[in-house]
Amino acid sequence: MAELNYGLSELALEIRSMMREFAQTRVKPVRAELDEKGIFPIDLLRELGKMDLMGLYIPEAYGGTFDGDSLPNIIAVEELSRVCIGVSVSFAANGLGSDPILIGGNEEQKKKYLPAIARGEKLAAYALTEPNAGSDAGSIRTTAVKKGDKYVLNGTKQWITNGGEADVYCVFAVTDKNRGARGVSCFIVEKGTPGFSFGKKENKMGIRASATRELIFEDCEVPAENLIGREGTGFIWAMKTFDVSRPGIAAQAIGLAQGALDEAVSYAKVRQQFGRPVIANQGLSWMLAEMATKIEAARALTYATVRTIDSGAKDYSKFSAMCKMYASDMAMEVTTNAVQVLGGYGYMKEYPVEKMMRDAKILQIYEGTNQIQRDIIGLALNKEYAGAAKA
Amino acid sequence: MHIVVCLKQVPNTTQVKINPETNTLVRDGVESIMNPFDENALEMALQLKEAHPGTRVTALTMGPPQAADILKEAVGRGADDVLLLCDRAVAGSDTLATSYAISCAVRSLGSPDLVLFGKQAIDGDTAQVGPGVADWLGIPCVACVRKCEIAADGKTATVERVSEDAYDVVEAPLPCALTVVKEANVPRMASLRGKMAARKLAIEPTTAAATGADPALLGLAASPTHVVRIFSPPAKTGGAKWEGLEPAEAAQKLVAELKNRKLV
Numbered sequence: 012m013a014e015l016n017y018g019l020s021e022l023a024l025e026i027r028s029m030m031r032e033f034a035q036t037r038v039k040p041v042r043a044e045l046d047e048k049g050i051f052p053i054d055l056l057r058e059l060g061k062m063d064l065m066g067l068y069i070p071e072a073y074g075g076t077f078d079g080d081s082l083p084n085i086i087a088v089e090e091l092s093r094v095c096i097g098v099s100v101s102f103a104a105n106g107l108g109s110d111p112i113l114i115g116g117n118e119e120q121k122k123k124y125l126p127a128i129a130r131g132e133k134l135a136a137y138a139l140t141e142p143n144a145g146s147d148a149g150s151i152r153t154t155a156v157k158k159g160d161k162y163v164l165n166g167t168k169q170w171i172t173n174g175g176e177a178d179v180y181c182v183f184a185v186t187d188k189n190r191g192a193r194g195v196s197c198f199i200v201e202k203g204t205p206g207f208s209f210g211k212k213e214n215k216m217g218i219r220a221s222a223t224r225e226l227i228f229e230d231c232e233v234p235a236e237n238l239i240g241r242e243g244t245g246f247i248w249a250m251k252t253f254d255v256s257r258p259g260i261a262a263q264a265i266g267l268a269q270g271a272l273d274e275a276v277s278y279a280k281v282r283q284q285f286g287r288p289v290i291a292n293q294g295l296s297w298m299l300a301e302m303a304t305k306i307e308a309a310r311a312l313t314y315a316t317v318r319t320i321d322s323g324a325k326d327y328s329k330f331s332a333m334c335k336m337y338a339s340d341m342a343m344e345v346t347t348n349a350v351q352v353l354g355g356y357g358y359m360k361e362y363p364v365e366k367m368m369r370d371a372k373i374l375q376i377y378e379g380t381n382q383i384q385r386d387i388i389g390l391a392l393n394k395e396y397a398g399a400a401k402a
Numbered sequence: 403m404h405i406v407v408c409l410k411q412v413p414n415t416t417q418v419k420i421n422p423e424t425n426t427l428v429r430d431g432v433e434s435i436m437n438p439f440d441e442n443a444l445e446m447a448l449q450l451k452e453a454h455p456g457t458r459v460t461a462l463t464m465g466p467p468q469a470a471d472i473l474k475e476a477v478g479r480g481a482d483d484v485l486l487l488c489d490r491a492v493a494g495s496d497t498l499a500t501s502y503a504i505s506c507a508v509r510s511l512g513s514p515d516l517v518l519f520g521k522q523a524i525d526g527d528t529a530q531v532g533p534g535v536a537d538w539l540g541i542p543c544v545a546c547v548r549k550c551e552i553a554a555d556g557k558t559a560t561v562e563r564v565s566e567d568a569y570d571v572v573e574a575p576l577p578c579a580l581t582v583v584k585e586a587n588v589p590r591m592a593s594l595r596g597k598m599a600a601r602k603l604a605i606e607p608t609t610a611a612a613t614g615a616d617p618a619l620l621g622l623a624a625s626p627t628h629v630v631r632i633f634s635p636p637a638k639t640g641g642a643k644w645e646g647l648e649p650a651e652a653a654q655k656l657v658a659e660l661k662n663r664k665l666v
Binding site for chain 1: 590591592593594595596597
């Protein structure tokens with residue numbers, strides 16, 4: 012297949028081929044069952060750990076293989092997503108859950124938690140959302156009150172990916188309710204800590220292999236050393252995490268859409284109507300052409316954003332938001348069209364595209380709805396053109 | 403414990419076609435792979451290594467220089483050492499001469515506790531080399547093994563040997579040889595660090611002479627088996643096909659026909 016030259020490193024190409032084989036041989040045969048029964052893919056994640064693929068974003072000093080290039084991890088997410096984003100979100104949520112430690116954690120915290128996560132022996136989760144704090148993440152109500160050398164956590168987190176399955180949770184809680192977003196702090200909470208329990212597992216439209224649960228904190232005592240950074244810096248870690256994690260959502264979208272295109276083109280070539288394959292119909296081949304073009308455009312935007320982040324750029328929130336928004340809107344459109352290309356068969360569970368279409372919807376919602384992404388981009392434009400208006 | 407796993411590079415037979423004029427395999431453009439049963443043998447070795455810390459796994463193959471590829475694959479999955487027996491003197495060896503050459507290579511590695519093979523290779527399908535090597539080495543061999551446990555004292559192996567409708571539990575003293583069936587395990591995929599290590603590995607071929615093999619027992623001249631003719635059997639023709647019948651009706655008709663021909 013012809014490919015654009017993205018100047019991928021040898022490592023990135025190696026990981027792409029490993030993940031492609033893994034997705035085809037290990038994930039594809041079980042994805043329908045994982046989806047149907049809502050089974051968390053713990054065996055697949057453990058196997059990825061043994062293959063050294065769970066620590067692609069973790070520096071070598073903490074047991075991973077990250078060498079300053081984030082594309083290998085992005086491409087791993089993309090390849091896994093090409094087959095199942097229920098599995099790929101369970102994989103990628105470890106990065107999301109580890110990022111606050113990577114970005115804001117001290118040496119002891121990094122040494123204590125990251126190596127086991129890199130080996131795939133422990134899973135991580137990121138806990139920000141609450142029943143009344145979604146897009147308005149600054150309005151969270153979970154509290155953390157200092158008591159001697161401990162913090163006492165109370166509150167409920169909602170829709171936490173890898174909830175119940177993860178061993179290490181980065182939990183955001185209010186330490187000073189008078190300071191709004193600046194009164195939020197981030198804590199590492201280990202599974203099994205007294206006072207920390209799980210609510211119901213959600214029954215979802217898509218990404219059904221992934222575990223989405225409530226986290227409940229009832230007088231849960233966390234050692235003060237588990238505070239990430241200083242008190243009041245939590246919101247900074249939360250937002251910085253999103254800036255680096257949003258290209259990962261874009262990667263999921265690109266992989267998912269690519270998988271849907273793979274199915275749609277293959278089907279259109281063999282499905283005969285009126286005595287010829289349906290791909291010979293211009294109306295349908297133009298649909299496929301647009302799907303393929305939009306996928307490549309999203310990939311180019313995402314890879315360029317990742318390279319910009321890796322280059323040490325300070326201001327990249329706008330681009331992270333752009334690639335997340337564009338790629339996920341694209342994935343919704345492409346998967347919907349893939350179902351259309353397969354017609355009645357596409358609507359049936361015997362074919363994978365109906366799952367892909369159900370799965371795609373979440374990409375427009377989680378890690379900041381696409382409306383929030385547009386807000387971020389709009390805000391950046393407003394700021395960037397502040398001087399221009401005067402000139 | 404030291405485990406030697408003997409591997410063979412084979413053409414991916416799912417891609418192989420036979421030239422109908424010459425009756426030989428068309429190997430052009432066909433990828434070479436590790437013999438699938440050997441993957442199970444390697445996996446068994448690696449699982450034993452995980453269960454018995456301090457165990458060393460050596461991957462061994464006999465073949466042309468490019469057979470080093472499967473040794474690299476083995477290192478990628480976790481093998482510690484490799485041996486590539488690559489020598490014109492072994493060219494044309496049948497299973498007897500091959501078994502001898504491999505037995506010499508195994509012996510040159512010291513005295514391994516366990517020598518593992520795939521049940522058979524998917525190209526030749528003889529299933530003779532594993533037992534043959536064991537015979538040359540003078541050690542017991544259990545064929546068609548799906549499970550292997552090594553006693554804590556490291557002196558015996560307890561294995562499950564499968565047959566068509568049952569399995570035997572067999573105890574064998576170490577050192578011994580086992581040939582491994584597909585149902586034994588699901589072979590792991592290579593790890594990233596393993597692949598990186600394998601890429602850096604420079605594999606030096608070993609000659610038969612270096613393993614102490616007697617040249618008179620190697621190669622075509624020492625091979626009593628001769629391939630007289632290879633052909634693909636003609637496709638079956640004739641037969642009858644009944645279509646459009648209800649299942650019950652078809653069954654009745656079939657039974658009547660079988661009775662008619664006195665087959666039931």
